[in-house]
Amino acid sequence: MSGRWIERWEPEDETFWQETGERIAKRNLLWSVISEHIGFSIWSMWSVMVLFMGPQYGVDAAGKFFLIGTATLVGSLIRVPYTFAVARFGGRNWTVFSALLLLLPTGFAYAVMEPGTSYGTFVLVAALTGVGGGNFASSMTNINAFFPLRKKGWALGLNAGGGNIGVPVVQLVGLLVIGTAGAMHPRLVLGVYVPLIVLAALGAALFMDNLAPVKNDTGAAKEAVRAGHTWIMAFLYIGTFGSFIGYSFAFGLVLQTQFGRTPLQAASLTFVGPLLGSLIRPVGGALADRHGGARITLGTFAAMSLATGVVIYASVAASLTVFLVGFVALFVLTGLGNGSTYKMIPAIFLTQGHRKGLTGEAAEAYGRRISGASMGLIGAVGALGGLGINLAFRQSFQTVGTGTGAFVAFLAFYAACMLVTWAVYLRRPASVASVPDTAAGAEPDRAPAEV
Template identity: 85%
Template sequence: MTAPTTTPAPPEGGRRGRWIERWDPEDETFWRETGERVARRNLVFSVLSEHIGFSIWTLWSVMVLFMGPEYGVDPAGKFFLIATATLVGAVVRVPYTFAVARFGGRNWTVFSALMLLLPTGAAYLVMEPGTSYGTFLAVAALTGVGGGNFASSMTNINSFFPLRKKGWALGLNAGGGNIGVPVVQLIGLLVIGTAGATHPRIVLGVYIPLIVVAAVCAALFMDNLAPVRNDAGAAGEALRDRHTWIMSLLYIGTFGSFIGYSFAFGLVLQTQFGRTPLQAASLTFIGPLLGSLIRPIGGKLADQYGGARITLWNFAAMALATGVVVFASVIESLTVFLVGFVALFLLTGLGNGSTYKMIPGIFRARAVEKGMAGAAADAYGRRLSGASMGLIGAVGALGGLGINLAFRQSFMTAGTGTSAFVVFLLFYVACFALTWAVYLREPAPAAEAAVPAESGRSRLSYSEV
C-alpha cells in the first residue's frame, strides 16, 4: 500500500494556500515517516496563535486593574465587563469550530489572528477616564473573538494527531494557549510596577505587533487538511448525542472554572481583600500560569490511565480546594485563600487536559457501539469528536460567565465571594457524581474497542477513554 502523501495539491475549486489532500495519522508507517513532522509543525504555530488569542480574550481582567475611581466604574460594573467578554468568547466558539473545515485550518488561523487587531486597537483608542461605560462594554465584547480561537485551534489540531497521541497534543495545544492568560497579566504587572496604573495603553501596544507575527507565521508554516470537510450531519449527530452534553457539563467544571477564575482573580483580591492594583497584579498571574502549565500533564495522565479516572478524582480534589477557599473567606485569611485558590487553578488545568482527552475516545467507542471497526471507527471518531469539540468548548466557556456573574451577585449582596464559592463547591460534587455514574460505574458493554476477542487485548470501556 502506498503511504499517503503530504505534498500540497494544486488549488481546487478556487481554493488557495497549502492544502494536504490525504491524511491518515492512524497509519503508523505514515505517521512515522511523514505525519508526525507535519503535525508537530502545525501544533507549534497553532499554539502561538491561540496563546495570543487567549491574551486578548482575557485582556479586560488586566484593564480593570487600571480603572481607578476616576473611571467611575464600581466593582459590579467591572465584573460585568469581564463577564461580557466571557460570554462573547463562548458564543463565537461554535462558528469558529466549523470554520476550520470550511476554510482550512491554516487559512482560518491567519484570519482569526488578524481579527485580534480589532479589539486590541479599539481598546487602545478608548482606554481613558471619561469614556462611557457602554463604550467599554462594547470593546470588552469585541475581545470575545480571542476566545473563539481556542475552538478552531483545538478542532484543527484534533484532526492532525492519532487517537493515541491526542491527549498529549490537545493538552499541549490548549496549555500553550491558556498561558496567554498569565502572560497578559504579567505584562500588566510590569506596566503597573514601572509606568504606574495610568498607562494601560502600553499593554495594548505590546500586543499589536505580536498579533501580526502570529498571523504571518501561520501563513508561512501551517497547512490545511482537505479531508476535513464541513459536515452538517456530524454537527447534528453530535448535538443529538448525550455524551456531547455530558462532556459540556464536565467542561464547565474544568475550563469554565479556569477562565472564570482567571478573569475574576484580580478583582476578588481588590474587592474582598483590599489589595491595590499593583498588589493584585503581582498575585493574579500565578494561578493561571500554573493551571496552564499543568494542562498537558493532565492530557498525558489521561493517555496513560484513562481520562475518566483522572477527571473523577480531579473533581473530588477541586471540591476539597474550594472548601479551603470558603474557609479562608470566612476567617478572612489572605494566605489560606491564596493556597486554596492556586490549588484550584492547578486542578482546573489538570482537569482541562483529562476532559478533552475523553472526547475523541468516547466517540471512538461510540463508533464501535454502532458496529464499526478499524479505519471506519477511527474516521467516525475523528468526525464526531471534531464536530462536538466546538460545542463542548462553547458550553464550557459559559461556565466562566456563570462564575463572574456569581461573583458579581455575591459581592453585591454580601460584600464577599463566599456564597459564590459555596455554589462552585456543590457543582464540583455534582460533576464528580456525573463522571462516576456515566463513565466509571460499570463498563459499557457496547463500547468496546475494535480488537478481536481472540487477540487477548483488553477491550475499551468508557472508563478507559
C-alpha cells in the same frame, strides 16, 4: 501543493508521514500555538484592564465583573462558528484572518481606555475581545487534521497548553507595566500586543497551509448534538475549563475588592494560578491515560470541593494567606480536570461505535468523527462556565460585599459534577452507563463503554 493548499494529506501513511507530513505538521503546529496563545491573551485582556480602573473611572466591582463576564460570554459563543471555519476557509487562511481580527478589540481598547469613557463603551469593547476566545476552537480543529491518531494527544495537548498560557502571560505584562510605569498607563499593555498580533498573522500567512481534504461533516455535527454524552461532558467541562477561565478572569479583581490589594499587589499574584493550571493540563491527560479519565475527573472534582471549602473558610475569616493557598489549588485542579475530561471524550464515542455493531477501523473512524464534532460544542458550553463564575461573583459582591456566597454556589456545583461523573461513568466498574440520544425515538445503548 497549489499556492498554500495541500491536496493530498495522509498522516496515517507512515511513509508519507516520515517523508513529508511530519515536517509540515510541526511547522503548522508552531504557528497555530503562537496565534492561539495571543488569542487567549486578548480574550483575557480585561482581567488586566480592570486592575487599571481606579475610582476615577466610576465603575464599581459589580460593573467590573460584568465587563469580564461579557468577554467570557462572547468568547464562548463564538467558538461554535470558529470550529467550522477551518474546513470552510482553510486552516491557514482562517488563522491569518482570526489573528488580524484581534487588532479590532486591541485597537478599540487602546482608544477608549481612559477615565470619562462611558460604561456602555467599555462593555462593547470587552465584548469585542471575545473573538480571541474563538481561536482555541479553530486552532484545535485545524491541528487535529494535521496529525495521525497516535500523535494527536501530544499535538493537541501542546496546542491547548500553549494557548492557555496566554492568560498568565498577559497578566505578567500587566504586572510589568504597573510595576514600572504605574497604574495610570493601561495603553502600554495594549501597545505590546499590536506588533505581536501582526507577527502572528504574518507567520501564519508565510508558514502555514490549508488542507483541501478537510471538510465539514454536517452529519457528524448533527449526531454529536443528539448524543446524550456530548451534553454530559459539556456539563463536566463547565466545572473544569469553565472554572479555569472564570477564575483566571476574576482572580485579580477578587483580591482588589475583597482583600484591598493595590493594582500592583493584585497583579503580582494574579498570574500564578493560571500559569500553574495551564502547565499541569497535560499531566491530567497522562493520569487519565494511566488510571482512566472518569476516575481522575471524579478525584479532581472531589479535591476541588475541598479546596473550595478552604477558600470559603478564608473568605469568612478574611485570611489572605489561606485564601491564596486554596485558590491556587483550585487553579491546579482545574488544569488537571481539563486534561482528564478531554481524554474521556474519544473513549466514550469509540465505545458508542462498538455499541452500534462497528469493529476495528470502522469503530475508530466513527469515534474520531463524533468526538471531533462534539469537542467544539463541549468547548463552547464549557467556556460558558466562566460567565457563570463572574456573574456569581458580581451578584455576591453586590449583595453581601464578599465572594463567599459565590464560592458556596461553586461548591454545590462541584458536588453535582461529582455525582454525575460517578453515576454515569463509574457506577458500573470501568464502564459508561447507557445514555440515550436526544433524538426522538432513539434507542439507548446496552453495552458498557470503557473510559
